[in-house]
Amino acid sequence: MKKKSSALLLATMMGVSLLSACGGGGDKAGNGTPSASPSASPSAGSSSENTGGSENAGLTGTIRFASWDTGDALKIQQDIAKKFEQSHPGTKVQVEAYADGFDQKLAAGFGAANPPDVMYMWDFPTYHQSLEPLDDFASKDASLNIEDFYSGLFNYGKIDGKLYGIPVGFTTRVVYYNKKLFDEAQVPYPQDGWTWSDFQDIAAKLTDKSKKQYGFGVRASNDTYDLQGFVWSNGSSFISDDGKTIEGYMNSPETAEAIQIFGDLVKNGSGVLVGGKGQQSGEDIFKAGKLAMWESGIWPLGGFKEAGIDIGTVEMPAFPGKPVKGIIAESALSIAKDSKQKELAWEFVKFYVSAEAIKMRTADLPVRVSVVNELKVDQDPLYKPFYMMLERSDNTPAFLLNSKWNEVNRHLEAAVEAVVHGASAQEALNSAVKDGTRYLK
Amino acid sequence: MAKIAPQAATYAATLKPARKRGWGRVSPYLFVFPWLFGFLAFTLGPLIFSLVISFFDWPIVGQVKFVGFGNYVEMFTQDSLFWKSFGVTVKFAALFVPLNIVVALGLAMLLNQNVRGSAFFRTAFYLPSVISGVALAMIWAWVYSGEYGILNFFLSLVGIDGPDWLNDTKWSLVAMVIASLWGQGSMMLIFLAGLKGIPKDLYESASIDGAGRFRQFRSITIPMLSPTVLFNLITSIIAAFQQLTLALVLTGGGPLKSTYFYAMYMYENAFKYFKMGYSAANAWFMFIIVLGLSFLVFKSSAAWVYYEGEIKSGSKTKSGARRRSS
Numbered sequence: 001m002k003k004k005s006s007a008l009l010l011a012t013m014m015g016v017s018l019l020s021a022c023g024g025g026g027d028k029a030g031n032g033t034p035s036a037s038p039s040a041s042p043s044a045g046s047s048s049e050n051t052g053g054s055e056n057a058g059l060t061g062t063i064r065f066a067s068w069d070t071g072d073a074l075k076i077q078q079d080i081a082k083k084f085e086q087s088h089p090g091t092k093v094q095v096e097a098y099a100d101g102f103d104q105k106l107a108a109g110f111g112a113a114n115p116p117d118v119m120y121m122w123d124f125p126t127y128h129q130s131l132e133p134l135d136d137f138a139s140k141d142a143s144l145n146i147e148d149f150y151s152g153l154f155n156y157g158k159i160d161g162k163l164y165g166i167p168v169g170f171t172t173r174v175v176y177y178n179k180k181l182f183d184e185a186q187v188p189y190p191q192d193g194w195t196w197s198d199f200q201d202i203a204a205k206l207t208d209k210s211k212k213q214y215g216f217g218v219r220a221s222n223d224t225y226d227l228q229g230f231v232w233s234n235g236s237s238f239i240s241d242d243g244k245t246i247e248g249y250m251n252s253p254e255t256a257e258a259i260q261i262f263g264d265l266v267k268n269g270s271g272v273l274v275g276g277k278g279q280q281s282g283e284d285i286f287k288a289g290k291l292a293m294w295e296s297g298i299w300p301l302g303g304f305k306e307a308g309i310d311i312g313t314v315e316m317p318a319f320p321g322k323p324v325k326g327i328i329a330e331s332a333l334s335i336a337k338d339s340k341q342k343e344l345a346w347e348f349v350k351f352y353v354s355a356e357a358i359k360m361r362t363a364d365l366p367v368r369v370s371v372v373n374e375l376k377v378d379q380d381p382l383y384k385p386f387y388m389m390l391e392r393s394d395n396t397p398a399f400l401l402n403s404k405w406n407e408v409n410r411h412l413e414a415a416v417e418a419v420v421h422g423a424s425a426q427e428a429l430n431s432a433v434k435d436g437t438r439y440l441k
Numbered sequence: 442m443a444k445i446a447p448q449a450a451t452y453a454a455t456l457k458p459a460r461k462r463g464w465g466r467v468s469p470y471l472f473v474f475p476w477l478f479g480f481l482a483f484t485l486g487p488l489i490f491s492l493v494i495s496f497f498d499w500p501i502v503g504q505v506k507f508v509g510f511g512n513y514v515e516m517f518t519q520d521s522l523f524w525k526s527f528g529v530t531v532k533f534a535a536l537f538v539p540l541n542i543v544v545a546l547g548l549a550m551l552l553n554q555n556v557r558g559s560a561f562f563r564t565a566f567y568l569p570s571v572i573s574g575v576a577l578a579m580i581w582a583w584v585y586s587g588e589y590g591i592l593n594f595f596l597s598l599v600g601i602d603g604p605d606w607l608n609d610t611k612w613s614l615v616a617m618v619i620a621s622l623w624g625q626g627s628m629m630l631i632f633l634a635g636l637k638g639i640p641k642d643l644y645e646s647a648s649i650d651g652a653g654r655f656r657q658f659r660s661i662t663i664p665m666l667s668p669t670v671l672f673n674l675i676t677s678i679i680a681a682f683q684q685l686t687l688a689l690v691l692t693g694g695g696p697l698k699s700t701y702f703y704a705m706y707m708y709e710n711a712f713k714y715f716k717m718g719y720s721a722a723n724a725w726f727m728f729i730i731v732l733g734l735s736f737l738v739f740k741s742s743a744a745w746v747y748y749e750g751e752i753k754s755g756s757k758t759k760s761g762a763r764r765r766s767s
Contacts (some may be wrong), residue, residue, distance in 0.1 A: 104712050111501040126715075130502050220608065221695065277607040277692050278586035407714060410522070414698060421610075421697055435521050 059344045060090030066109075066116035067095060068102035073363040080357045084348055093348060113338050117345040121157070121165045121334040125403040128159040132335040135163045137346045144350055148368045152393060156400070157332045165332030166349050169364035171297035172326045172389035173229060175199075175317070179310040181206055181213065181292045190293075192315040192388065196261060199293075199317040203270040206292035214272040216293045217282035218262045218420050221275070224412050225327065225397060229316060230258040232325035232395045238412065243401030246436055250412060251429040258319075259416060260425035267422060297329055298364050298386060313385045315392075326389035327397065331364070408436035491721040499718035512722035523723070525698055526706035529614070533702065534681035536618045541677045542670065544622055549632035550662075563633070570626035578690035581620040582607070585691070607692050610699040617687055617700050621680075628673050635669035636662070667746040675735050682731050703727060 067077050074097050081093035096116055098105045103123075109115035110130040121127065138144055146154075149167060157165030175190065182189055187205050190198065203215025224238070231237055236254035239246050249255065265271025272291075274282040286294045287307040294300075295316075304311050318324045333352055335345045351357055358366045359375070365386060366372050378387040399405040415432035419425045470477075495513075498506040516523045552563050569577065584592050587605030596603040606616040643661050652660065663670075685704035688694055694701035694709075707727070711720035 107501040107715055127502060221693075273608070276605075276696065278582050278590070279588075279605075279608065410714070417695065418697055438519055 059088065059347055061341050061344055062092040062094060063118055063339075063341055063345050063348060064094045064096055064116035065348065066098050066102070066106060066119040068098055068120050069363075070097060070099045076361055076363060080352060080360055081348075083357065083360075084351045087351070088347065091344065110336070110338070115336040115338055117339040117341055118333055118335055118348055121332050122330060123399065123406075124157055124159050124164050124334075125399055126406065127334075128162075128164050130337050131164045132337050132339065132342060133162045133164060134166060134335065134346075134349075138163060138166070141346075141350065144353070148370050149353075150367060150369060150390065152328065152390070153330060153367055155396070156328065156330045157334075159400075165334045166353055167330055167332050167367045168352055168358075169361055169367060170328050170330040170390075171299065171364045172328055172386045172393055173226060173295060173297050174313045174315060174385040174389060176286065176294045176296065176300070176304065177312050177314065178286065178289060178292055179312055180289065189312055190314045190317075192385065194314070194317050195320055196317045197320075200261070200265070200270070203265060203293065204268070207270045209269065211290075213290050214270065214285075214292070216265055216271040216295075217274040217285055217291045218266050218271045219275050219282060220273045220279070220417070220420065221413070222262075222416050222420070224409055224416055225329070225399070227259065227416065228395070228397055229325055229327040229393075230261070231255050232327075233316065233322060234258045234319045235322050237395065238398045239401050239405070239408075241396070241401070243398075244440060246408060246433050246440065250408075250436070251426065251433045253426070256425040256429055259419050259429065263419040263422065263425060266420055273420060301382065302362070311382070313382050315385045315388055324389075324392055325395055326393035327395075328390065328393045402440060404439040407439045411435040491724060494718045495721035495725050497718040499716070499721075501715045501717065508718070512719045513726075516719070516722060516726070522698075522701070522706055526701045526703045529699070529701050530682060530684070530703040533614060533617060533684060534678060536614070537621055537681045537684075538674065538677045540618065541622055541625055541628065541681075542673055545625055545628040545673065546632050546666075546670075548629045549636055552629070552633055553636045566629060567626035569624045572624070574624075574686035575690055577624055578620070578687050581616075581623075581687070582691055585616055585620075608696050610697050613692055613696060613699045617684070617691070620687055620691065621684060628677070631673060632666070632669055635666045639665045664747045667742075668748055671738070671742050671746050675738055678734050678738070679731055682727060 065077075065081060067074060069077060074095075078095050081095050084093055085091055102120070106115065106119060106127070110127070115130065121131070124131070138146060144166075150170075153167035153170060154163065157163055157167065177190060179189065185206050187202055190202060199216075206215040207213065228238060231254070234254040234257055236249060236252045236258070238250045238255065240249055262271070266273055272285075274280065274285055274291075280288075282291065282294050283296070283300045283303065285291045286300075287304060287309060289309065301311075301313075316324050316326065333349045335342055335349065339345050353367060355368060355371050355374075358368055358371050365383075366375070366377060372378055372387075377383050399409070402408070411432040412429075415423075415425075415428035418428040496507060496509060496511075498508045498511070548566055552559055552566065572580070584590055585606035587593065587603075587608065590603075590606070592606070593603030604612045606612050639662065643665070644657055647657050647661060683704055684702050685708060688700045688702045688705050689708070692700045694705050703723075704727075707720050707723040710716045710723060
């Protein structure tokens with residue numbers, strides 16, 4: 001009943017996934033009716049394949065692989081999928097690029113019991129009920145070599161002690177700076193171990209309004225996920241460790257102080273609001289040589305190099321006397337519970353984190369220590385701060401601590417937006433706590 | 442000849458009862474069936490279904506739970522965003538609806554003049570309505586751009602330093618209203634048709650009686666056009682309350698929720714937070730508000746709408762309007 005009615009509700013949204021399912025379904029006999037009998041076929045499908053294909057041999061068929069990436073990053077994924085098809089004859093990987101509509105399309109797929117077999121995943125608290133626990137696969141399969149992964153990465157894909165995702169790429173966040181602008185203003189480059197007051201001084205010195213040049217770009221709308229590093233660095237957090245309280249955490253003086261920094265930068269003119277509607281993104285302005293510093297993950301690095309900017313990277317600034325903390329943005333791969341070909345899906349996931357595939361993934365950082373050592377990624381001065389920030393990233397992000405975080409975050413996001421537009425951080429966060437607390441009960 | 446006639450008669454006689462009993466009885470329903478099916482499957486069905494799920498906690502992924510009036514209670518008593526977004530929409534409607542009527546009527550009257558090239562202008566003013574909502578919003582995103590936008594360029598020509606329309610809380614809603622007005626060519630067309638339908642002799646006799654242009658407008662055009670105004674008023678109100686595309690594409694509800702329309706709030710509840718039940722409750726609230734407003738407008742229309750075919754001697758306003766116009 002429930003499945004039928006939600007299918008009706010989602011009829012329009014399903015269009016895309018249904019079409020693509022039909023397109024790929026013809027290749028495999030067992031996959032002829034993708035959504036008709038979800039309860040009967042998974043057991044039949046996976047058990048029969050189980051016996052034949054635990055050692056990679058004889059696995060054939062089509063799997064659907066959903067990604068949120070676009071452009072170059074998507075191209076890499078398509079290449080990896082092609083490589084997989086070549087090394088596994090008889091298989092076909094259908095890459096489905098959901099892009100901005102990732103959550104909607106994925107949720108529609110789950111709701112209609114017709115999800116992609118393998119998908120990109122980060123929001124485990126929301127989706128874990130629809131995902132296949134991977135502990136058995138991971139422990140049985142020695143060729144995965146879990147020891148080789150950066151140890152912290154697996155924590156992000158675990159809910160209630162069960163593993164739902166295999167990390168495939170990640171990034172930490174650093175401060176990029178434009179060396180030329182520093183040289184012109186005769187300001188020494190920032191060094192690891194710098195503080196937020198150093199940061200504010202430098203931002204002020206490198207601002208030259210006559211040239212429309214600013215010390216720092218403040219995002220008009222921030223992903224609060226990324227701000228957690230700053231809040232942790234000031235010894236606070238958005239939510240208590242048990243995930244039950246935000247009062248006294250999200251609106252603590254330390255949290256407010258950390259968020260206020262960005263509001264102050266805009267107010268005193270040494271930072272400029274970027275990325276609002278119809279405005280240039282911070283990356284574009286940095287590429288144009290009009291921003292001295294920019295805070296981000298690994299993603300824009302290639303673009304900055306291409307634009308011919310002489311960049312440096314440095315660890316995040318510290319609050320005096322407190323250790324700097326970092327945040328990891330991680331992509332993982334998960335397998336749908338409703339998938340009819342979990343063995344093949346697992347084979348694909350495993351291939352995706354093989355050294356061969358990881359080397360193809362140039363858009364973010366390698367998850368395997370052996371690959372990093374081989375390519376000497378962490379020796380590159382531009383990459384080094386990312387790995388130093390990785391060592392500092394041992395806090396648990398808020399969304400993993402409470403499954404209702406998304407809704408609390410709706411109010412936190414509004415508060416942060418208010419702060420960068422001039423509101424007092426303490427007041428804005430107080431009202432976000434007032435509005436958000438009810439979701440935690 | 443004589444032979445054929447009785448044959449035809451018997452043919453007709455055999456056909457008639459058959460039409461009533463068998464095929465003929467079903468065929469009208471078969472003809473309406475495509476519409477009926479569409480109506481039941483895609484309008485009435487989902488409508489009722491949405492009412493049902495508004496009483497449930499209904500995530501897409503996870504367990505469905507009956508909560509009674511819980512969703513309604515939550516949105517009225519606990520959700521600050523509900524009131525915030527409702528306020529934004531009411532403000533938008535209050536600005537948009539009257540302006541929309543005035544602008545559409547003004548344009549229609551201009552186009553009703555017998556000048557050369559009026560066909561061209563008619564096409565030109567209608568053209569924006571042909572463009573789909575999202576494309577239109579993209580165009581306005583460029584027009585409004587603070588630094589590179591053509592609107593601020595024109596303003597700078599007359600010495601005005603234009604605001605950053607979409608990033609300034611003071612102007613963002615105004616920007617929405619202006620962009621919405623631009624695409625209302627169909628309303629203008631309906632007014633134009635209404636204007637064309639007013640008999641010329643009314644104006645003629647009025648001008649013989651010495652009525653000026655404004656007097657003619659007030660005493661002939663307005664009363665004669667009042668049914669059209671009623672129709673446009675109601676469709677405007679509905680359009681205002683449903684406004685979503687512009688906000689979604691142009692501002693994303695920002696800055697600082699200044700353009701966070703009720704429809705967008707509803708949309709986010711459903712497709713960002715996947716709270717289908719809650720969102721359905723939101724939708725039903727909006728449905729009732731729009732229904733209520735339409736009802737009020739209809740009620741009030743007895744006092745100000747004049748139908749030509751209507752013969753009501755009792756109504757003072759109408760006979761008054763008539764007396765004035767003749």
